[in-house]
Amino acid sequence: MGSIKSHAVCLPFPAQGHINPMMQLAKLLHSRGFHITFVNSEFNHRRLIRFKGEEAVKGLPDFRFEAIPDGLAPSNSNAAPSVPAIFNFTRKNCLAPFLELLSKLNSSPQMPPVTCIVCDGIMNCGTKAAQLIGVPYVQFWTSSTVSFLGFLHYKELAQRGIVPFKVLQVLASKSPNIYAIGPLASLSNNLLEIQYGLLNSSLWKEDTSCIEWLNTMEPKSVVYVNYGSAAALEWKKKAEAAISLGGSTVTNFDRMINEALSHGRVETSAFGIQPKFH
Numbered sequence: 001m002g003s004i005k006s007h008a009v010c011l012p013f014p015a016q017g018h019i020n021p022m023m024q025l026a027k028l029l030h031s032r033g034f035h036i037t038f039v040n041s042e043f044n045h046r047r048l049i050r051f052k053g054e055e056a057v058k059g060l061p062d063f064r065f066e067a068i069p070d071g072l073a074p075s076n077s078n079a080a081p082s083v084p085a086i087f088n089f090t091r092k093n094c095l096a097p098f099l100e101l102l103s104k105l106n107s108s109p110q111m112p113p114v115t116c117i118v119c120d121g122i123m124n125c126g127t128k129a130a131q132l133i134g135v136p137y138v139q140f141w142t143s144s145t146v147s148f149l150g151f152l153h154y155k156e157l158a159q160r161g162i163v164p165f166k167v168l169q170v171l172a173s174k175s176p177n178i179y180a181i182g183p184l185a186s187l188s189n190n191l192l193e194i195q196y197g198l199l200n201s202s203l204w205k206e207d208t209s210c211i212e213w214l215n216t217m218e219p220k221s222v223v224y225v226n227y228g229s230a231a232a233l234e235w236k237k238k239a240e241a242a243i244s245l246g247g248s249t250v251t252n253f254d255r256m257i258n259e260a261l262s263h264g265r266v267e268t269s270a271f272g273i274q275p276k277f278h
Contacts, residue, residue: 008034009037013090013123035111039067068101087122102114117135120139
């Protein structure tokens with residue numbers, strides 16, 4: 001008679017970015033001989049069936065899918081649940097249905113008894129359930145190490161009054177209302193040229209000779225480089241920028257430099273570059 005497999009119950013937080021790594025871990029455990037029960041929320045379970053069919057949750061003889069309530073009515077299958085709502089439900093209401101599921105698994109003759117629980121780092125119901133039924137548990141942190149350090153230090157930061165952050169409130173108290181009204185250049189394109197063409201704010205003599213060439217180019221195929229009217233770059237710096245553009249994957253680019261800034265011509269043939277300058 002073969003030995004009884006270890007049975008790991010995997011409980012991810014019911015959001016895509018948490019489910020994916022938990023599934024990867026579950027597959028690795030299964031490949032090492034574990035019997036796996038992967039627990040989704042009812043909302044996600046229904047969603048998998050709806051978009052991928054019953055096969056998506058059929059699993060394998062020793063890799064099974066189960067679902068526990070998530071507080072979302074079946075009629076809300078098209079509505080994406082808010083993260084605060086999911087947090088609130090899993091914190092307050094997840095333990096009882098999860099314990100009920102564990103009891104069902106342990107009483108089933110078709111699978112080995114639960115030997116451990118692998119729960120998401122923010123699914124406290126998983127750790128509580130493991131303690132109540134007397135099995136070991138592992139908290140699986142699916143985010144970055146930096147975010148984990150933030151959680152570890154939150155209590156201390158709160159005691160020191162650093163969090164919650166007050167930056168936005170302070171900035172708002174020192175500044176008038178700010179409104180984004182741009183980009184003005186795009187908005188101005190809708191104005192009638194015949195009405196506003198004579199209204200010009202340029203302090204320099206404009207060179208529009210490149211417009212005809214620009215009109216022959218495909219949309220989004222031209223890179224426009226502008227140093228500003230008050231720039232005072234050394235010619236060497238401008239040459240370096242031109243050579244960099246010439247060596248890029250851009251096939252056409254326009255280099256417009258005010259005549260007051262121009263001191264010569266960029267020679268790029270020595271570098272094996274043949275950019276198109278206009």
